[in-house]
Amino acid sequence: MTRLGLRARVTAAFAVGALLLAASMALFSYDLTRRSLLEERERTAVRVAYFDAAVVRSGLDTDEPDVVEVLRSLDTGSGRRPLLQINESFHARAAEVVGDDPVPESLRRMVRGGEPAVQRVRLNGQPTLVVGIPISATISYYELTSLREVEDTFQVVALTLTAVAIMVAGSGAALGWYATRHSVRPLTAVADAAERIAAGDVTTRLDPTTDPDLTRLSSSFNHMVDQLARRIERDRRFAADVSHELRSPLQTLAAAASVLTRRREHQDERTATAAGLVVDEVARFQRLVDDLIELARTEQPAQRQSVDVAALARESCRARDLPENLVHLAPGTPARWQVERRRVEQILRNLLDNAVRYGGGPVAVRLSAAGDGVGVVEVDDAGPGVPPADREVIFDRFVRGRAAHARAGTDGTGLGLALVAEHAAAHGGRARAENRPGGGASFRVELPGSLS
Template sequence: MKKAGLRVRVIAGFAAGALALSATLALVSFQVIRQSLLSERERTAVRAAYYDAAIVWSGLGSQEVGSLLRTLDTGDSRRAVLYRDGEWYSRQADTGVTDAIPVALQREAGDGIPSVQRVRAEGRAALVVAVPLSPTAVFYEVDSLQELDHTLGVLTAVLTAVAVSVAALGALLGWYASRYVLRPLTRVADAAQEIAGGAGKYRLDPAAEPDLARLTTSFNHMVDELQARLERDRRFAADVSHELRSPLQTLANAASVLERRRDQLDARTATAAGLITDEIARFQHLVNDLLELSRGDRPATRAPVDLPELARRVCRDHRISPDIVTLSGPATWCVDRGRVGQLMGNLLENAQAYGGGAVAVRLALTASTGRIEVDDEGPGVSPDDKPVIFDRFVRGRSANARADSAGTGLGLALVAQHAAAHGGTASVHDRPGGGARFRVELPECAP
């Protein structure tokens, strides 16, 4: 299961905290308000019941009990009954009021103890008040709490809406807090991306976020150390390449002498001389590629270039028909002519060496992106090799394999380097119908 991101966890934490706090406050508020309303309602019902009981007591003996009860102003919410000498009396037909009076309450009232109890009458909440009038008479009043239940229902809905709103506000606050907290990390990520793209002088300002001064200082120190190490590696590769070029040139001159006199040598010596010439040429190619890689930190010098003409010239230099070049969009691209020329040349050489030869060179330019594609008709690139095909010294169908061909394993690495110098990318795909399709995308390349 994929773990949620930091921003999601922060937002969820704020929302959960806000919901827990608002729910707790809502529950406490509901209980306090409910108890207060019930207490007030009970006091009101008791006062009304004693008032009605006094009227009934004063009229007993002088009026008929039913008529006496009907004189009471009980409204729609209260219902009065009288228990006297073992008989129940009410102001109208008994519709279950006496059944709602608990037996325990009747016993207490019969013992002369005034009592109050909440019950369910006809499926609704009600309050029963018992007022003893004499040893043989007890006045009961059943007061409906339906209106109070409705008020508490509305209060529950309001408090629930408030709790949900507070939780949403907490999530919004969490989003803002996470954005504020992650802003320095976003800058660190952007800085890392800029540095990876070749902006070696990009640094973070420790004063921008005083609380993260240690992080920014450590990051800048790491970048300085990385740049120093890369510079040492580039300088070493450049120095070695320069030092090797002179003896290699001497060896190449000597090998050319042997090659010119190859007809005068015996068969074994001639074969050995041919092998030496081929290996020296391969060695020179490797040294030139290493020297080019050591210069990879140079920025691309862009200028308007007629790219189809450049592509056709590169094809002719590699003895490939220029008719395979096709164009979609404008012909003039704003690129580094030398870098793009070498890039296309390396792709064509790769197609000749491993893909049976190039069959198409497609150029497409839109308003913001230029695309160069080279198709071959070889076996394609295996899925395992695709992620590493542009790494240095990777050649053939398996990563880091050193084949016996004349390739150096640096051609595609130079392609990726030249693409990155333009702020672009290099990738490999399967060609429809078989073979490989190498694609280079150069953003914002329009002149």
């Protein structure tokens, strides 16, 4: 199950909080409105019923009262229905005598006892308010007032409050999204800065005045980057200094080794073998020192100029006795790129050497464009490919892939692909390894801005 992000969680919390608050207020408002309307309607109904009861009492105070005419004389409109109970019989405006179902038994008992009473009931599915007023020991007056209009008002109020609650919840969600968007922005800036630093730009810093509440975070982050930059610079200088210091004794060893090589025919077999090993190891040591010096120089930005990369790729193939037809320039891709010649030359040299040593030899060197001025250099080989677990780490320093370990006799330094990645980063690009559909590996280097 995917966990929601911080912004989504805060937005949801704002929405739920606003919904709960709005729902609570809506329920309170609905209950208050309902009770107020019912109480007001009940007071009005009781007051009118008392008035109508007085009219009925006056109309019945004759020798031969006409009950129907008395009830018809009442101005009750369409919302009220008068009933008159004489002894045990109920009389309405019509001439017939009605049953006692409209009036609850509990209400009739109270009115017969001489006490006025009010009760809300449902008659034929409609809400009704029944008001009972005693007129004499044998006569009771009842007035049935319809509450349908009040019920309709309640429904409108309920719908309105529900809509308001939904709107408030939506507003809460919008407010939460807006608040998190601005509150998370400093964290986004930190994440962006961390990504740029991870890509090699140790000059990235956070503006400490962006948010006063995050001043400590900004200063601590900048201090961490300063320490990191100093350590990287110290390590670079150490590697450069050590490499330069090693060059002089290595040159002496190389000269002595060449003397041993030239006099190999005057040596016995064991001495000649040992001399050969010394020569090979001195040569490997020299390549390692050269790579370390080159690695120390990769921290500098690329010095771009117009370079015929296609010709440079063919020249690199000729230098390794590889056929020039390995180089393929994609249709529509210019041959001249805006790059640093030395860096691109080493990219091609290291990728070709890597293919020869570990990939069964190169099968293609492809130059193409990836859009937005990005030049792409790809070297395909015929080797076993690169396992997914090794595709990132093989570009680290002093790391050799499984294919290199399988060929223990090779003389690689573990810095070739690291230099490729560093030179690509100096151009603002990157290097990555993939497996070709037909077998083998494909090493791809992207150089942004080289075709602009």
